[in-house]
Structures are given as structure tokens and as C-alpha cells.
Amino acid sequence: MKRIVPIVLAVALFMENMDSTVIATSLATIARDIGTSPIALKLALTSYYVALAVFIPISGRMADRFGAKTVFRLAIGVFVLGSLACALAHSLEAFVAARFLQGMGGAMMTPVGRLLLVRAVPKSDLVSAMAWFTIPALIGPLVGPPIGGAIATYADWRWIFIINLPIGIAGILLATKFLPFVEKIPGITFDWKGFGLSGLACAGVVFGLSVVSLPALPPVFGLAMVVVGAVAAFAYIRHAARHERPVVELRLLRIETLRAAIVGGAIFRVGSGAVPFLFPLMLQLGFGYTPLESGIISAVSIGGAMMMKFLARPILRRFGFRATLIGTGLLGGFLMGTIAFYRPETPIAVLVVLLLIGGFFRSLFFTSINTLAFADVPSNRAGDATSMLAAFQQVSVATGVAMAGGILEIGMVLGGTDLPTLADFSAAFLIVGVVTMLAALAFIRLPRLAGAEVSGQRVPAE
Template identity: 55%
Template sequence: MRSERLVPLIVACALFMEQLDSTVIATSLPAIAADLQEDPIALKLALTSYLLSLAVFIPASGWFADRFGSRTVFRAAIVVFTAGSLLCGLAQALPDFVAYRILQGMGGAMMVPVGRLVILRTVPKEELVSALAWLTIPALLGPVIGPPLGGFITTYFDWRYIFFLNLPIGLLGFVLVSRFIPDIREPNVPPFDIRGMILSGLGLAGLVFGFALLGQHAVDARFAFAIIGVGAVAMGFYVRHARRTIKPILDLALLKIPTFFAGVVGASLFRIGIGALPFLLPLLLQLGFGLSPFASGMITFASAVGAMTMKFTAAPILRAFGFRRVLVVNCVIASVFIAVGALFRPDMPYLVLIGALVLGGFFRSLQFTSTNALSYADVSSEQMSRATSFASVAQQVSISTGVAVAALVLDGMRGWRGDGTIALGDFSVAFLVVATIAVCSVFFFLRLPADAGAELARGRVKPAVPPETPGEFGSAA
């Protein structure tokens, strides 16, 4: 097999491992909570810590690849991710599990972005489209295979095997990267924005992780608010730093581009609503309906099926109606399908439930595809790497915030009732809250000019858009 085909395949395998892991665990959260003798809501920390680790370390991935070589960083990322997987499988308590998920996130943050850079820098331009197509395969298959696979392993074996599966895959990936991935370095690498990395990392970690700690009965609420305060102060200092730095690690000047602002900030609100679904649905189906993890996974993967179906219709829809109209109308439709989760009941026919998930996945994926394309429509080539980092960070933060919001609503509802258990009606309130947050993104899309992205919608230009965000299908599920 030629290198221009083998390199994308190796990167795709790494992406598949990361995607599979992130979708498998959502189905297994109730079982993990029971085994670790923790409240199921407390397991939100396992999701938010991983996503937040991605957000904090993704911006540094490109610089490290340029400075130390793509092969060196890619191999190190696989080792870190695999080691984190092993430790997750051996965890005996929630604090250990959360710490090891953060370690996994560090590896994932370096692994996938650096893999993309390798493809963009090694594959001939005439082969680029074909090469990038490999990266969509794991993004499509991971969320489809993940929930039923995680449910099957958890129901018939042990949840720990979910993480142990990454060991042989990681070993094979390390060998293939060592043999076939070139060690590309940039001759002139600008100084690393270490101050920006520290400030943005503290800010993002403080805001999101502190918010996730709210509702944790083992943690004093004052401690959680103190962490949030530290995060807010750090982000304030970062904003001042970014305005005075030529090449900050997160370039806030990109927000001056109207399409990028709408595609990132508007989509972040939408993703807060969507990010809650992989947390809420398995809990509803297993704790509320009494289904096994395997049965739960067989139902929740329907969203990914709807998302895959949309890929064949997105371009014609955008050509026919334009970005602004699609984003506004589809935002409302997709948010309604989130709210439909409030109507799910154990006696509902499963075909109706699955049908709602398939349709919801279709419209959510259409929203993601539209915002992903529009975000980069007016971004210049020299701004592209900074824009992709910024958008990736915003995505991970918004998804982790969605998990925290959903968990906070569930905990607040049972606290209001004075009951330690989670009632079926608590899930209804949570679905309605996150749907309300998601639909608020429509106000950002209404501000777009009527012809926003018109040439892109008609296919007259092809901006240097990076491969589709891997989290799209995982979030949609």
C-alpha cells in the first residue's frame, strides 16, 4: 500500500480508538458508578474531566509537533492515551478514575490533531481529498459501534475490559507510527506561548471543572465556587494577555470574523444542549427504564445512524436554502428533538423512541456540519491552524459544560424533593433545560447576513476546512 494511503489509515485507526473510547464509556456510566460505589451523577466528572483535558491541551499540539517532530509527538500521544486506558481499567475509586481520564485526554489531545497535521503535510494535494476521507470513517463508525459494544461488554463481562481493549490497539499503533509516519519538523518555530497556555488552562479548568463539582455532596459548594472564581480571574488575565501578544495560543481576534463568531460561539451554545445527551440518555434508559447496558446501547446508537444519513443530504440542503436559513430553522427543529426526550417513558414503543433519536441525530448533525463549514468560510490560510485550535477548544468546553448542566439539574431536582434517588420526572426537566440552552443559539444565527457563506453553499469555493470534528457524532449520540 502506498504511503499516502497508509499514513491516513494509521491516523484513522488512532482516531477510531479515541472515538470508540469516548462513546463506549457513556453507556457504561451506571455500571461503573455501581462498581465504584458512587452516585451515578458523580460520574459526570469522568466525562467532563476527559473533555476538559482535550480542551486544555489541544492548542499546544501543533506547536509540539512542529518543535519535536510529528512522529515523536504522535508516538508519545499513543503511549499516554494507552497508559491512561490501562489505569482507568485498574481504578478502584472515583478520584483515581477521574485522574486517569485526564491522562487519557492529554494523549487524545495530542494524538488526533497531530495526526491531521501529518496528513496535511505529507500527502500530495491531488491525493488529499481521498486521504482525508479516511478520517471520516472512524468518526462514522465509532459512535455507531461504541454504545452497543460498551453495553455488551458491561452486561456480559466487566466494564474494565472497555479500557483494556485499547492496549493491543495502542501497541499496534505505536509500531505502525514508528515505521511509517515521517518525523516532520518545522525549521522556524515561534516561541511557545507558555503564559497563555497556563492562563487559558487554569481558566478553562476552573470554570468547567468547578461547575462540574457543584452538586457533589462530597465537596463543599464554597470550594466549587472558589474554583470557578479562580477560573474566571485566569480567563480575564488571558484576555488581556491575548490582546498584547502577537501569536497567542488562542487567538481571540478570530472572533471579529462574523461567520467564525456565529459558527463557534453560536454552535457552542447548541453543543451545551447536545453535550448533555450522551450523559442523560444512558442514565434514563438504565436507571429510569431498568434496561441493561447492552439494551441501552442498542437504542442510543440510533442518533449516530441519523447523523450518518444526513451526510448525503447536507450539501443539497445548503445549496437550496443557504446557511442562514438552514441554521435558524434547523436549530429550532433540532432543539425540539432534544426536548422530546422529556416525553420518553418506559411504556413507549421502542420503535417510536428509536425513530425520535434517528430524526434528532439527523437534524443535530446537519447543524454541526453547517456551522463547521461556515466557521471557516472567511478564515484565511495563515489563520487556519489557530482557527481550528480555537474551534476545537470551544467544542470540548461546551460539551463538558452540557454534561455539568444536566447533572446539576438532576441533582437539584432530587435535592428539591428531598429524596436521594433520581425520579423519572427529573430527566424530563433536564431535557427541557438543555433544549432551552440549545435553542438560544438561534439568536447568533439570526445576526448573520442573508448571503453568509453563499458562495460556499453553491460550491464555488472550497475553503481549507479541516476534517470534520470527531466529536460531532459522539455529541450527537
């Protein structure tokens, strides 16, 4: 029974992590079927990430106010409804709206699931329970691209989303039977004004950047959305400074280690967030690979990420956060940029090695910043820091997808083609690599022993 709670919660985490990666290898197939461009389908990816960014900050307070078990089951239900809507979509607009609905459910599932785990499992069993809970986070991205590619190659792409229905229903039933009841917390209040302003800021800026170059809409429409988002962001900053408990607590940015982790992580994720969108499309449109072949190759980088799990602790203990993050930021961006020079005649083994090494350094970077972020945060503010970190992460990934799509669209316009060429993808990977390397700048001014208590880095005796 000790393991049943994390396993039940892991059902939802697996479904979300698999779904967030499964679509990338199927974009070209979905685009052909609903009559749109694969590049225009970046809106389906960005809409999902924007929904995560908008709703993650309120997930904890929703769980406290209405009950974590109730909110968790409701989140799975919303995610399943979004999956069904994706399967029934026959236009770009309907598909984008369905992905946003999915994101609303996904935004609640993982944070509330983690909260349930912490409150339901004794502290003596928490490490073991958390290990069971996080396994799907590794397995989902590993099996997602090949599964999505196989379905897109040999079956109707709509099955990618239909398979979520029985998994989600099973998750709701298991949660109802096995998850313990967690008491509501009285006196919880919501910052509805801040929620509205922050949501408008995220959606306006990211969606504006995504649609500014779409041929179906005039550029002024995208620019107007960016302006509205920027104004909302400015208004939120003023609101958060006056509100006692804003939905995203910006005052925590005064903590140097948290600020560096958020800024550096945001820049790095803009670059790395573009790769799952760019890479499968490059293999399919530029190299002629099937969705299944591109999915199998895309999953290789997860192998590097898994290897890192065994080496993160000794690396951080030896080099500390500053040196590790500067090094992984530069190497991670450099390895992304090298994909620009890969050609059909290049041995596949070369690409596999690049992906394995790149996956290792990207995972080490993310593990490091996710740990550094909480090195100096007071325990009673950890919840606020978690919400802010998660929101910035999702906005950054969505911005990366928008940026990558914009680069490809510019190349198509300049080349007078309907689909991006291999040269367009090369340009995109070079730019993405440079942007990613800029993340190292955020850590240069950190003290050499920043976060030493957490990393285990040896502190010289005075």
C-alpha cells in the same frame, strides 16, 4: 501504499472516538463498582473534555517544534497509559484523574494526525485520504455505546479500557514503520503564560460547575473554582490582546462568520453535549434497561448523522448557512426536548424515529458551523481558528455534562432520593432542549448570503 498512511492515522482516531462514547453506557455499572453515584461520575466525562480543551490549542505547535510523527506516537502512548489507569482505578478521584490523562493524549492524537496527513499525502490524493481518515469518526460513535453496554452487562467494565492497550500498541508500531518523517519547523515559540491562564480558566469554570452540587464537597469549594476560572479567563483576555501569537487567538472573533459559528456552536453543544450523559442513564435508571440495551438504542442517532452526509451539500446550496443553522438549531433543540415525554409504555419505534431525525439535524448543524467557521478566515490563520474552535467545542460539551448532572442532583435533593427519577430526567431534557434552541439566536444577524462562496448558495445578479 497511498492508503496506508490514512489507515494508520485512523487507528488512533477510531480508538479515541470509540472511547469517548463507550463510557456513557457504563456509568451506572462503574459507579456501583467504585462506590460512588452515577451522577458524580459526570466528573469523569468533564475531566476528559477539559483536558481536550486545555491541550488541543498547543498540539499544532508541539508537532511543529518536536516533529509530528514523534508527537503522534507520544500522544497514543499517553492515551494508552490513561486507559490503563482507568482500568486500575478503584475510586472516583483516581478515575477522574485517569480520564484527564486520557484526554491529554486524545487532545494531541486527532489534530496531529490530521496535520501528518496533510503534510504526508500529495494534494491530488488528499480528498481520498481524508475520507479514509474520517471513517473512524463515524464508526467509533456507532459501535462505542453497544460495545460499552455489552461489556458492562456481560463482563467486567474494566475491559472497556483494557482493549485500548493492544489497539494503541499496534498504532504506535504501525506509525513507526509506515508514517513518513516530517521535518520540524524552526523558530516555533510557545505562549506558556497564555497556556496556563487558558487552562486554568477552562478547568476552573467547568470543574467548579461540576462539583458545586456534589454532596462530598462543600458548595463553596465549587464556587471558589468558578471564581478562580473566571479571573483566569479575564486575565487571559488581557494577555491575548497584548501577545503577538497567543495560544488561543481571540482577535479572530472579529470575523463575523467565525464568531457566529463559535458562539452558536458553543450554545448548541452545551445542550447536545448533555445528551450522551443523560440518555443512557435515563434508560438504565428510569426504564430498567441493561447497559447493552441502552447502548444499542443510543447508537441509533448515528444512523441519522450518516444520512445527513449525503444531503448536507444540497441543503446548504439551497438554503444557505443562516437559514440552515437557524432551522437546525430550533429543530435539534425541539427534538431533544421531546425525549422528556417518552415513557416506558411508549412504543420503542417512536423513540427510534426521534433519535434518527434528531441525529440528522444535529449532524447537519455541526457540519454547517464547522464549514461556516472557515468561510472568511485567511488561509494563513486557519490553524489558529482550528485551535480556538476545538477548544470552545470541548469546553461547551463539558459544560453541558456539568449542567445536566446539576439538574439531576437538584431533583434528587428536592425529591429526597439517592438516584434520579424519571421526572428528574424529563426536567433535564426539557431544559437541555430549550438551551439548545437558543443557539439559533447567534445566526439571526448574519447576512442572508453569509458564506455563500463556500455553501454554493446562488447569489442574485445585481
